[in-house]
Amino acid sequence: MTVSRALKQPEKLAPRTLERVREAVARTGYVPNLMAGGLRSSRSGVVAVLVPTLAGLHFTGMIQSLTDSLGRRGLQVLVGQLGYRDTHEDELLRAVIGRRPDGIVITGTVHSQQGRELLLGSGIPIVETWDCTDGPVDMLVGASHEDIAAQACEFLAGRGRGRLALVSGDNERAARRAQAFVERAAVLGLEPPVVHVVPEPTNHAGGRAALQALLVQRHTPDAVWCSSDSLAMGVLTEARVRGINVPGTLAVMGSGDFDFAATLDPTLTTVRIDGAQVGAIAARLLLQRLDGQTVTQRVTDVGFTIIERESA
Amino acid sequence: MTVSRALKQPEKLAPRTLERVREAVARTGYVPNLMAGGLRSSRSGVVAVLVPTLAGLHFTGMIQSLTDSLGRRGLQVLVGQLGYRDTHEDELLRAVIGRRPDGIVITGTVHSQQGRELLLGSGIPIVETWDCTDGPVDMLVGASHEDIAAQACEFLAGRGRGRLALVSGDNERAARRAQAFVERAAVLGLEPPVVHVVPEPTNHAGGRAALQALLVQRHTPDAVWCSSDSLAMGVLTEARVRGINVPGTLAVMGSGDFDFAATLDPTLTTVRIDGAQVGAIAARLLLQRLDGQTVTQRVTDVGFTIIERESA
DNA sequence: GTGAAAGCGCTAACAG
DNA sequence: CTGTTAGCGCTTTCAC
Numbered sequence: 001m002t003v004s005r006a007l008k009q010p011e012k013l014a015p016r017t018l019e020r021v022r023e024a025v026a027r028t029g030y031v032p033n034l035m036a037g038g039l040r041s042s043r044s045g046v047v048a049v050l051v052p053t054l055a056g057l058h059f060t061g062m063i064q065s066l067t068d069s070l071g072r073r074g075l076q077v078l079v080g081q082l083g084y085r086d087t088h089e090d091e092l093l094r095a096v097i098g099r100r101p102d103g104i105v106i107t108g109t110v111h112s113q114q115g116r117e118l119l120l121g122s123g124i125p126i127v128e129t130w131d132c133t134d135g136p137v138d139m140l141v142g143a144s145h146e147d148i149a150a151q152a153c154e155f156l157a158g159r160g161r162g163r164l165a166l167v168s169g170d171n172e173r174a175a176r177r178a179q180a181f182v183e184r185a186a187v188l189g190l191e192p193p194v195v196h197v198v199p200e201p202t203n204h205a206g207g208r209a210a211l212q213a214l215l216v217q218r219h220t221p222d223a224v225w226c227s228s229d230s231l232a233m234g235v236l237t238e239a240r241v242r243g244i245n246v247p248g249t250l251a252v253m254g255s256g257d258f259d260f261a262a263t264l265d266p267t268l269t270t271v272r273i274d275g276a277q278v279g280a281i282a283a284r285l286l287l288q289r290l291d292g293q294t295v296t297q298r299v300t301d302v303g304f305t306i307i308e309r310e311s312a
Numbered sequence: 313m314t315v316s317r318a319l320k321q322p323e324k325l326a327p328r329t330l331e332r333v334r335e336a337v338a339r340t341g342y343v344p345n346l347m348a349g350g351l352r353s354s355r356s357g358v359v360a361v362l363v364p365t366l367a368g369l370h371f372t373g374m375i376q377s378l379t380d381s382l383g384r385r386g387l388q389v390l391v392g393q394l395g396y397r398d399t400h401e402d403e404l405l406r407a408v409i410g411r412r413p414d415g416i417v418i419t420g421t422v423h424s425q426q427g428r429e430l431l432l433g434s435g436i437p438i439v440e441t442w443d444c445t446d447g448p449v450d451m452l453v454g455a456s457h458e459d460i461a462a463q464a465c466e467f468l469a470g471r472g473r474g475r476l477a478l479v480s481g482d483n484e485r486a487a488r489r490a491q492a493f494v495e496r497a498a499v500l501g502l503e504p505p506v507v508h509v510v511p512e513p514t515n516h517a518g519g520r521a522a523l524q525a526l527l528v529q530r531h532t533p534d535a536v537w538c539s540s541d542s543l544a545m546g547v548l549t550e551a552r553v554r555g556i557n558v559p560g561t562l563a564v565m566g567s568g569d570f571d572f573a574a575t576l577d578p579t580l581t582t583v584r585i586d587g588a589q590v591g592a593i594a595a596r597l598l599l600q601r602l603d604g605q606t607v608t609q610r611v612t613d614v615g616f617t618i619i620e621r622e623s624a
Numbered sequence: 625g626t627g628a629a630a631g632c633g634c635t636a637a638c639a640g
Numbered sequence: 641c642t643g644t645t646a647g648c649g650c651t652t653t654c655a656c
Contacts, residue, residue, distance in 0.1 A: 001626075001627060001628080001650095001651080002625090002626060002627075004650070004651065005625090005626085008651095012625070012626095013625070013626085014625060014626090017625075017626080029429065029430065029433035029434075031406055031409045031410050031430065031434065032410055032649085032650075033351070033410065033412060033648085033649055033650065034407075034410035034411050034412075034650090035347045035350045035351045035356065035411065035412060035648090035649080035650085036351050036632090036648070036649035036650035036651085037649075037650050037651065038347045038632095038650085039345070039347045039348050039351055039631095039632050039633065039634085039648090039649080039650070039651095040631075040632050040649080040650050040651045040652075041632085041650080041651055041652080042632075044347065045407075046411075054366060054372050054375060054376075054391070055369075055372045055376070057367075057369075060366050060367045063366060064366075064367070064393075067393060076392075076407050077392075078390045078391075079366070079390075079391040080388075080389075081376075081379060094343055095346075095357075095388050097343045098343050098344055098345065098346035099346050099347065100345060100346075100347060117341065118341065118343065121341035122343065201571075203571045203572060204571065204572035204575050204576070205571070205572070205574070205575040208575055230572070233572070234572075234575065237575070237576060237577050240577065241577050259513075259515045259516065259517065260515060260516035260517070260542070260545070260546075262517070263516050263517040263520055263546065263549070264516070264549060265549050265552065265553050313634095313635075313642075313643060313644080314641090314642060314643075316634070316635060317641095317642085320635095324641070324642095325641070325642085326641060326642090329641080329642080344633085344634075345632085345633055345634065346634090347632090347633080347634085348632070348633035348634035348635085348648090349633080349634050349635065350634085350648090351632090351633080351634070351635095351647095351648045351649065351650085352633080352634050352635045352636075352647075352648050353634080353635055353636075353648085354648075
C-alpha cells in the first residue's frame with residue numbers, strides 16, 4: 001500500500017519513506033502491473049481510438065490531438081483499425097470493450113445493430129467523430145458530410161462550372177457525400193454529375209485512373225471533386241501529363257487539406273475538417289464524463305472550411 | 313469456469329451446455345473482462361507496436377502486416393507513438409510495460425540506457441525493427457541504413473552524377489544515413505555532398521524548401537537523395553515549377569516507396585524496405601517465443617531494393 | 625503517515 | 641464433461 005501511494009500520491013508520504021521506496025523501485029526495476037490496478041479500480045487508464053484505416057492521412061491530426069490532450073491527464077491512447085468493410089467489426093469491438101477502456105472514440109463505419117448494442121451496453125463513454133449522423137450512440141463530434149457535399153457543389157457551380165464530376169472512395173461516408181453532391185447539382189439545374197468510385201485505399205494512382213476514366217465520357221467534366229486530397233493529387237498529375245490546364249479547363253477540388261495540399265502546383269483547393277479540433281473536443285467530453293460531470297451538449301458540429309487555392 | 317470454456321474452448325463442452333451459455337451471453341450482453349483474464353493467466357493478448365510517428369507513411373505497411381499476422385493468432389495490436397524526440401520515451405515505455413504486453417515491436421529512436429534496461433528487465437519479447445543496429449536488446453528485423461546510403465550514393469554516381477546533395481529529416485536514423493552517404497561519396501572521389509536537414513515531419517513543403525535552399529549553393533547539385541518520398545515529391549514539384557528538367561538536369565531519388573512513388577510524373581526512383589515483410593517476420597519471431605520456442609536467429613537483415621524509375 | 629483486510633473477475637490446477 | 645479452489649497484483653476501505 002505504501003509503495004502504491006509512493007507512486008501515485010507521493011505527497012502523502014513522509015519524505016524518508018518516499019525515498020526508501022524510490023530507491024527500491026530503481027534497484028529492482030519495478031514497473032506496476034496496470035492490469036491488476038485496473039481490475040481493482042475499474043479504471044484502465046486507456047482510451048481506445050478506432051479509425052477505418054491508418055493508411056491515409058485523414059485521421060492523423062485527430063489522433064495526435066487526442067494523444068496530447070488525454071496524455072496530459074495520464075490516459076494512454078490505444079489505436080485500432082476497424083477497416084472499411086465491417087467483416088470483423090463486432091469481433092474487434094468485443095476485444096476493445098473487453099479491455100474496459102475508460103472511453104472509446106470511434107470514427108467511420110456505421111455500426112451494425114449488434115455493434116451498437118455492444119457499445120451501449122458496455123456503459124463506456126463513447127464519442128463518435130467525423131460524421132454528424134442521426135442518433136449517435138452516446139456523444140458525437142463532427143461535421144455534416146451532406147452539407148460539405150452541397151457546399152462543394154455550390155462552390156464549383158459558383159465558379160461557372162456546369163459539368164461536374166466526383167471521384168469517391170468506396171466507403172459508406174463517401175457514398176453519402178456523393179449522393180448529396182448529385183442532389184444539390186440537380187437543385188442547381190446542372191447536368192447530373194458523373195460519379196466515379198475508386199477502390200480503397202484512395203491514393204494517387206486512383207486519382208490518375210479516375211481522371212482517365214472520366215475523360216472517355218461523352219461530356220468531359222469541367223470540374224472534379226475528390227473524396228480525398230490524395231485522389232485530387234492524382235487527378236492533378238494526370239491532367240498535367242495530358243496537357244489539361246488546371247484550373248482553366250478543369251477545376252480540381254479535394255477533401256482533407258492534407259499537408260501537401262498547400263504546396264502542390266497548382267495549390268489544391270480543398271475542404272477541411274479540423275481534425276485537431278475534433279480530437280480536442282472529443283477528449284474534453286470524455287474527461288468531463290470521467291470526472292463525473294454530465295455532458296449536456298452531446299452533439300457538436302465543428303463545421304468545415306472550403307479552402308480556396310489555385311486548383312479551383 | 314464453464315462459461316470461460318464455452319468462450320475459449322467450446323469443443324470441450326457438451327453441445328447443450330454450450331448452447332445454454334451462448335444464449336445467456338447473448339441475452340445479457342456479457343463481454344469478458346480481459347484485464348482479469350490477463351492478470352490470472354499472465355497473457356494479456358496484446359502486442360505493443362511503438363513507432364516514432366503515425367503522421368508519415370513509413371510504417372503503415374508494417375503495422376498492417378503485424379495487425380494481420382498477429383490478429384490471426386488472436387493477438388491485438390496496440391499502436392503507440394514514441395515521437396522522434398526522446399522526451400517522454402521512458403514514461404511511455406513504463407506505461408506500455410505496465411500493461412504487460414505479450415510482445416513489443418519497437419521502431420525508431422535509440423533508447424536511453426534507462427529505457428533499454430526497462431525493456432530488458434521486463435522479460436517481454438522485444439523485436440526492434442527497421443534498423444540493423446549493433447547490440448539489439450533482444451531480436452531485430454531490419455536493414456542496414458549505412459548500406460542503403462552507400463548504395464544510393466553509388467547508384468547516383470554510377471549514373472554519372474558528381475554533385476550530390478542530400479535532403480534529410482531531423483532524426484537520428486536519417487543522420488546516420490547522411491553520414492554514410494557522405495563517406496561513400498568521399499571514397500568515390502566525389503565532391504562532398506551538401507546535406508540539407510529539414511524539420512520533422514518530413515513532407516512536401518519541406519522538399520520544396522530544401523530544393524530552394526540547395527539551388528542557392530555555389531555548386532548546384534545534379535542529384536538529390538531524400539530521406540522520404542514525401543520530401544522527394546516536394547523536390548520534384550519545386551524542380552518543375554522552376555523549369556529544371558528531371559532527371560536531365562537533376563536526378564531525384566527518394567526513400568520508402570510510398571504509394572504515390574510509382575505514379576508521380578516523372579515516376580520516382582526510390583529505396584524500398586519491405587515493411588510488410590518486416591512486420592511478418594517480426595510477428596513470426598514473437599509467435600515463436602510465445603509458443604515457447606527458442607529463437608536462434610535473433611537478427612534478420614531483410615535488405616532493401618533500389619527501385620529505378622524515371623526520376624533518377 | 626502507515627498498514628491490514630478484502631476483493632476486482634478471471635483461469636490454472638485439480639477433483640470428480 | 642463440469643465444477644471447486646485458489647490466487648494473479650493491485651487499490652478501496654478502514655483502522656490505528
